[in-house]
Amino acid sequence: MILECKHVWDYISEFLDDSLPPETRELVQKHLEHCEICSAIFDSTRNILVLTADDRVFELPAGYSERLHARLAREIHGANSRPEKLPQDQD
Amino acid sequence: MRLMDARSPGLDEAEMIAAILAGDSDLYHQLIQPYELSVYRMALSLVKNETEAEDVAQEAFLKAFRNLANFRGESKFSTWLISITLNEARRRLRRQSTVRMESLDEPPEEGSRVSPALLRDWREIPSEALERKEVRTLLQEAIGHLAPMYREVLVMRDIEDLSTEETAGTLAISISSVKVRLHRARIMLQKELAPKLKLASPKKRRWFS
Numbered sequence A: 001m002i003l004e005c006k007h008v009w010d011y012i013s014e015f016l017d018d019s020l021p022p023e024t025r026e027l028v029q030k031h032l033e034h035c036e037i038c039s040a041i042f043d044s045t046r047n048i049l050v051l052t053a054d055d056r057v058f059e060l061p062a063g064y065s066e067r068l069h070a071r072l073a074r075e076i077h078g079a080n081s082r083p084e085k086l087p088q089d090q091d
Numbered sequence B: 001m002r003l004m005d006a007r008s009p010g011l012d013e014a015e016m017i018a019a020i021l022a023g024d025s026d027l028y029h030q031l032i033q034p035y036e037l038s039v040y041r042m043a044l045s046l047v048k049n050e051t052e053a054e055d056v057a058q059e060a061f062l063k064a065f066r067n068l069a070n071f072r073g074e075s076k077f078s079t080w081l082i083s084i085t086l087n088e089a090r091r092r093l094r095r096q097s098t099v100r101m102e103s104l105d106e107p108p109e110e111g112s113r114v115s116p117a118l119l120r121d122w123r124e125i126p127s128e129a130l131e132r133k134e135v136r137t138l139l140q141e142a143i144g145h146l147a148p149m150y151r152e153v154l155v156m157r158d159i160e161d162l163s164t165e166e167t168a169g170t171l172a173i174s175i176s177s178v179k180v181r182l183h184r185a186r187i188m189l190q191k192e193l194a195p196k197l198k199l200a201s202p203k204k205r206r207w208f209s
Helices: A005-010 A012-016 A022-034 A036-052 A064-078 B013-021 B027-047 B050-066 B077-096 B127-131 B133-145 B148-159 B164-171 B175-200
Strands: none
Touching: A005 A012, A005 A022, A005 A036, A012 A036, A012 B175, A022 A036, A036 B127, A036 B133, A036 B148, A036 B175, A064 B027, A064 B050, B013 B027, B027 B050, B027 B077, B027 B148, B050 B077, B077 B148, B077 B164, B127 B133, B133 B148, B133 B175, B148 B164, B148 B175, B164 B175
């Protein structure tokens, strides 16, 4: 069985996740070996996802951590409550 | 710098949660430290504005603290935090524009196909390219251009590294919906980004110039 390009595209995501059944995976693999367009599409998709997942894409703003912990500290000590208690439980 | 450094080095996450619920509330600072970035990233990819994302992240951590007793430990704590962040971000988006926003629960159109950008060759973009703001901005914008139903799945699966099952559980959608949406989201990203990154990727090396 020969796969057409547009059918190969349907498998890109699952191919990347290695979640295709072995026989389908093999068909896709064979197609990629001789189709430069599909292999460029596959490579670019994988490359783009690797870049997207990089911690540098979304960086924490300066001071984020300090502001977060300061607010948490106000909540924890200001309410003087355990998590399961409501604020009115305090004296 | 960290507030609670080495406070209780031996405790694992479940023990910390038990200790917090038993009254050692300050341990919460330590509990959430590993998740500061992932919660913020999740928020930012949903609300698309740094100030608001920080607000959403703070709210999510506060809500998680207040509701810690409801955390059953059936999911990972990280996944639970992500789902609280998702709900907080959705709540704000809904409040902001009930008119303009597409339905978050709109089902994927099963029939239609998304097509990738066609290329003859692909020159690998090295991760050093992310040192350039221009490249980071292109990626952030492309994620922002995805409709929420696709963006949520992409961020959870490919950025926050949740499993298909965890993503399905958090979004209360089926596993096959997660797969369909993820596939489309990835192809849409490739379609938008491949031509732009190719242009932004010079023949000669000048990543640090």
